[in-house]
Amino acid sequence: MEKIAFIIGETFVYWSSILLTLATITAICMFAFFYLKNSRNAIAWAIFVPASIIVSLYISRFLHWYCFADSYSSMESAMGDFSRGSFALMGAFFGCLAVACVLRIVRIVKDLPEMLDCLCLGGAAGIAVGRLASLFNSTDRGMTIE
Secondary structure, three states: OOOEEEEEOOEEEEHHHHHHHHHHHHHHHHHHHHHHHHOOOHHHHHHHHHHHHHHHHHHHHHHHHHHOHHHOOOHHHHHHOOOOOOOOHHHHHHHHHHHHHHHHHOOOOOOHHHHHHHHHHHHHHHHHHHHHHHHHOOOOOOOOOO
């Protein structure tokens, strides 16, 4: 059960969606702070952020479809319509790692371990904020014991 934050016409905005958006913004800002402070490579950061968001969305949805295939009518419906269904957090890790490696291969990123270190700090902050979304829905409640 999701708790509704706002109703705008026919659109429902849920608290968990707001917190997950804030978690994403937190992760991006923390990564920007550490990476731009250390490497001063703004071009790599500007390419990495939108590319990793797009790649992470598709990999996260694919992993969620793979683990919960019965939640979707087909793979095409899972990968085509992001308004329904969910995403796997592991896909965000794989997506960011894949984009970082590609940027290193094309030599936009000069020091891959430095980028991954900064990315870990941003990701940790984003996960900490994102876990607060469970306060507004029925996830992470544990099992019922008789």
